[in-house]
Amino acid sequence: MDSKPVVLITGCSQGGIGHALARAFAASDCRVVATGRSKTTMADLEQDPRFFVQELDVLSEQSVQNVLSNVLEKFGKIDVLVNNAGVQCVGPLAEVPLSAMEQTFNTNVFGPMRLVQAVVPHMAYRKKGKIVNVGSVTVAAPGPWAGTYTASKAALHSLTDTLRLAILFIFAPHQFMP
Incomplete structure (x- = not known):
């Protein structure tokens, strides 16, 4: 197996x-x-x-599974997952259609979690891997027209912190003992 790290990145549009x-x-x-x-x-x-380019719709479980299968077949591993795919949702919260809010959360929150859940078993089996979820500084200073986007990124930040703590607890439980 090649020693070069394999990095899977979502949202790689030019x-x-x-x-x-x-x-x-x-x-x-x-x-x-x-x-x-x-x-x-x-x-x-x-x-x-230098690139293995794949079509991936983070909203589709089947698309995620297809890409993971292709990557594992070609390289035999995934060392780093970078969840970067995301969409904006701009407008006052009282007027943004709920369908637009759902689409934003589906892409910005559930999309990354779909990838996390797909790749973690592989990384856990190898006892090696890194996951990077791309958030947003807007979480610290939300604007009046970006409530949905900011809320989706805040949810991703929270899930990322929880995932970090869960992994830390699994691999270093002594840090949580009194």
Whole structure:
């Protein structure tokens, strides 16, 4: 098995944070699995042999399972998961349609958790892995038109803290003993 770390990144559309992260990890000699809802938004990465480009809809359990199967078949491991995919939702809370709020939470909260739940068994079996959930500074200073987006990122921050504590408790329970 290749010793280079395998990094799976969601939300790698050109011009975004995920795309820049994919390039940075590749420059650091990692095997990068760049994902997005459409390969056309990652066409430049697909032309570069340093990237394994996959279509991934974080809202679909089947899509997540397909990508994980493809990655494990090709590389045999996932060392790092970067949950970067996300959507904005702008407008006053009293007027934002509930369907838009649901879509934001489905993408920004349940999407990352879908990936976490899919990859953790593999990482736990190997006793190795890192998960990065991309949050937002808006959680610390919410604006009047970003309530839904901010709330979704606050939920992701909370879930991430809980996951960190759960893993710490599993691997270092003595830190929780009196």
